[in-house]
Amino acid sequence: MSTPIEHRIHQRRLSDRKKTGEVLRESDERFRIMADTAPVMIWMSGQDKLCNYFNKRWLEFTGRALEQELGNGWTEGVHPDDFQYCLKVYETAFDARQDFKMEYRLRRSDGDYRWILDHGTQRYLPDGSFAGYIGSCIDITDRKHSEDRFRLVVEAAPNAMIVVNSKGEIVLANAQVEMIFGYTRQELVGRPVEVLVPERFHPHHPGHRSGYIADSRARKLGAGRDLFGRRKDGSEVLLEISLNPIRISEELFVLVSIIDITERKRVELETIRQHNELAHLSRVMIAGELSVSLAHEINQPLTAILSNAQAAQRFLDYTTPDLDEIRNILQDIVEDDRRAGEIIRRLRLMLKKGETQQQLLDVNDLMQEVLKLMRSDLMNHNVSASVEFEPTLPAVRGDRVQLQQVLVNLIMNACHAMTDAAPVDRRIIVRTARSGEKEVYISVVDYGRGIPPEDMERIFEPFFSTRSDGLGLGLAVCRRIIGIHGGKLWAANNSDRGASFHFTVPADPEGAA
Amino acid sequence: MSGPVPTVFVVDDEPSVLKALSRLLRSARLNVATFDSPKEFLERHDPYAPGCLVLDVAMPGLSGLELQKTLAATGAAVPVIFLTGRADVPMSVQAMKRGAVDFLTKPLNDKSLLAAVRGAIEKDHVNRQAQAERSEIQRRLAMLTPREREVMDHIVSGQSNKQIAADLGTVEKTIKVHRARVIEKMKVRSLAELVRLAERAAITPVPPMA
Numbered sequence: 223m224s225t226p227i228e229h230r231i232h233q234r235r236l237s238d239r240k241k242t243g244e245v246l247r248e249s250d251e252r253f254r255i256m257a258d259t260a261p262v263m264i265w266m267s268g269q270d271k272l273c274n275y276f277n278k279r280w281l282e283f284t285g286r287a288l289e290q291e292l293g294n295g296w297t298e299g300v301h302p303d304d305f306q307y308c309l310k311v312y313e314t315a316f317d318a319r320q321d322f323k324m325e326y327r328l329r330r331s332d333g334d335y336r337w338i339l340d341h342g343t344q345r346y347l348p349d350g351s352f353a354g355y356i357g358s359c360i361d362i363t364d365r366k367h368s369e370d371r372f373r374l375v376v377e378a379a380p381n382a383m384i385v386v387n388s389k390g391e392i393v394l395a396n397a398q399v400e401m402i403f404g405y406t407r408q409e410l411v412g413r414p415v416e417v418l419v420p421e422r423f424h425p426h427h428p429g430h431r432s433g434y435i436a437d438s439r440a441r442k443l444g445a446g447r448d449l450f451g452r453r454k455d456g457s458e459v460l461l462e463i464s465l466n467p468i469r470i471s472e473e474l475f476v477l478v479s480i481i482d483i484t485e486r487k488r489v490e491l492e493t494i495r496q497h498n499e500l501a502h503l504s505r506v507m508i509a510g511e512l513s514v515s516l517a518h519e520i521n522q523p524l525t526a527i528l529s530n531a532q533a534a535q536r537f538l539d540y541t542t543p544d545l546d547e548i549r550n551i552l553q554d555i556v557e558d559d560r561r562a563g564e565i566i567r568r569l570r571l572m573l574k575k576g577e578t579q580q581q582l583l584d585v586n587d588l589m590q591e592v593l594k595l596m597r598s599d600l601m602n603h604n605v606s607a608s609v610e611f612e613p614t615l616p617a618v619r620g621d622r623v624q625l626q627q628v629l630v631n632l633i634m635n636a637c638h639a640m641t642d643a644a645p646v647d648r649r650i651i652v653r654t655a656r657s658g659e660k661e662v663y664i665s666v667v668d669y670g671r672g673i674p675p676e677d678m679e680r681i682f683e684p685f686f687s688t689r690s691d692g693l694g695l696g697l698a699v700c701r702r703i704i705g706i707h708g709g710k711l712w713a714a715n716n717s718d719r720g721a722s723f724h725f726t727v728p729a730d731p732e733g734a735a
Numbered sequence: 736m737s738g739p740v741p742t743v744f745v746v747d748d749e750p751s752v753l754k755a756l757s758r759l760l761r762s763a764r765l766n767v768a769t770f771d772s773p774k775e776f777l778e779r780h781d782p783y784a785p786g787c788l789v790l791d792v793a794m795p796g797l798s799g800l801e802l803q804k805t806l807a808a809t810g811a812a813v814p815v816i817f818l819t820g821r822a823d824v825p826m827s828v829q830a831m832k833r834g835a836v837d838f839l840t841k842p843l844n845d846k847s848l849l850a851a852v853r854g855a856i857e858k859d860h861v862n863r864q865a866q867a868e869r870s871e872i873q874r875r876l877a878m879l880t881p882r883e884r885e886v887m888d889h890i891v892s893g894q895s896n897k898q899i900a901a902d903l904g905t906v907e908k909t910i911k912v913h914r915a916r917v918i919e920k921m922k923v924r925s926l927a928e929l930v931r932l933a934e935r936a937a938i939t940p941v942p943p944m945a
Binding site: 517518521522523524525526527528529530532533534536537547551554557558561601602 | 759
């Protein structure tokens with residue numbers, strides 16, 4: 223008995239002696255065994271474009287006999303919608319002697335159409351002459367379905383979404399994209415994504431894009447700055463954009479989610495504009511209240527200037543005028559004029575209208591400025607102010623005018639709360655402190671009548687006023703200003719008498735006081 | 736005018752205004768003393784020094800009006816010129832009622848200030864003369880015996896010696912002696928002069944008995 227290997231060796235020795243025809247028949251047989259056991263469907267065609275072979279797996283798939291499939295018989299199983307496409311791809315490639323790849327639906331033995339990915343490769347005889355094509359097919363229906371599902375999700379998404387490949391070409395866009403940009407999907411697919419970017423950003427955009435591909439993470443674009451898109455008609459649109467990398471069969475795509483924030487931005491700007499208007503109105507009212515004492519305050523340097531000037535005129539009439547005296551007088555006139563100018567500057571700052579300006583501020587300085595502005599008003603109310611300042615206060619970032627407005631408002635309210643108080647009690651304490659490392663804490667303490675508990679929150683509502691001459695906007699505006707600065711404003715009654723208003727403003731992380 | 740040189744006392748809490756007013760008054764060759772608060776003025780002020788007071792109404796602590804009140808209470812009746820930042824009618828009325836000579840609004844014109852100051856100094860001078868005269872009369876009155884004083888009170892009300900004698904229950908001759916003593920001690924030459932003196936000293940005449 224010989225072993226199977228010995229048997230095969232024996233067979234080969236035998237075949238060595240066989241004729242060439244026999245050898246060919248044998249290699250043909252081997253191919254058939256291999257083709258029939260391969261996990262893919264295989265077909266072959268000849269120089270006449272007609273198919274002359276289908277493997278077992280193909281025939282099992284279609285459930286048809288080889289004779290039915292040969293020639294052009296197999297095309298009977300192709301989905302009617304894909305037939306023309308299939309034929310075109312095959313014939314074009316064949317005539318050009320090129321390998322090809324096509325996706326089409328093929329009827330399975332159970333009658334279902336399945337998506338097939340078909341790779342066709344040219345084949346040649348040993349003598350180098352063209353012999354036709356050999357093709358291998360796999361069932362990609364499951365992949366196709368998940369792709370379809372992905373398409374559906376993108377389509378149904380409430381946001382505009384586009385998918386961009388690693389070359390920056392748009393491969394998918396949904397209906398929302400059409401609405402925002404005014405392009406149809408057909409116009410977009412296959413074109414570089416820069417078509418949706420305003421031209422002024424074009425020089426840098428491909429660089430940003432490849433930067434993202436190199437380090438792709440899901441993220442929002444343009445933190446803290448406005449992003450613009452370009453519509454088909456050339457107009458620009460304000461956008462919020464987030465990027466998500468997705469991998470589909472080894473290729474990296476970027477899913478771009480786009481929201482048109484033009485309206486949102488408009489509403490935001492309108493809200494800010496209204497707030498600024500209201501804040502300004504409130505400042506005008508404050509300035510109106512302060513004007514009496516400010517007029518007095520400006521009157522002092524004016525008085526000194528006039529008396530000094532008239533004194534100088536008289537001194538000059540002396541037979542031997544004292545020039546040193548006159549020099550001193552002129553020096554004082556200059557200083558008093560500066561002082562009057564400074565008061566006017568403070569008032570003008572208070573009345574300033576327009577955009578808020580963010581800057582680093584030292585709250586202690588701010589407070590001193592305000593107390594200077596209110597010096598004569600405090601005197602008019604017979605109120606003395608004492609300060610308790612934390613010397614090492616961190617700087618805050620904010621709008622000088624609006625924060626001063628809050629301080630003026632609170633001090634003014636404190637004065638009004640003490641009109642009935644005995645003169646010795648008419649005092650306020652202005653205090654600054656740090657609350658942790660992250661906040662500056664400011665208090666204005668009075669010794670007045672206090673706040674009825676039921677009004678503790680209502681005082682911050684617009685048009686709530688306990689005074690007949692007040693509009694009731696002051697505290698509402700103050701709370702909004704502090705809110706915009708990222709802080710809190712609240713009131714509390716003191717344990718002994720009077721009330722305190724407290725507010726916080728976040729310390730600037732970069733700023734030192 | 737004789738005696739010590741009158742001084743303008745200026746009280747204002749605003750240093751630059753105080754300095755400027757002082758210069759203006761000095762430029763008009765007036766003697767000036769400055770005080771930056773009513774409190775300082777009260778501590779340093781000599782009530783016997785002639786002159787006038789220029790006082791800012793609105794000052795922290797003791798206000799100008801309160802200072803005026805305090806001075807009036809101590810009998811130091813120096814004429815006051817008030818300065819104010821704004822024309823405040825009720826306040827000026829109150830100040831004038833208490834004897835302020837003027838109420839000027841800042842910024843001041845030199846002419847009105849200097850006119851007011853000169854007027855006030857003149858008034859102070861007159862006041863002080865009257866005050867000196869009153870003191871002299873009081874000094875002379877103090878030299879009279881109680882009986883002589885009684886007789887004088889009757890004389891200035893215009894009664895005859897006879898009537899006085901009847902009132903006081905004595906004889907006419909005694910009254911004549913007292914009258915001569917009164918005329919001598921009061922340093923007057925006539926009855927009319929004595930009556931004028933009594934008026935100045937604010938002596939109430941005794942009404943004749945029914």
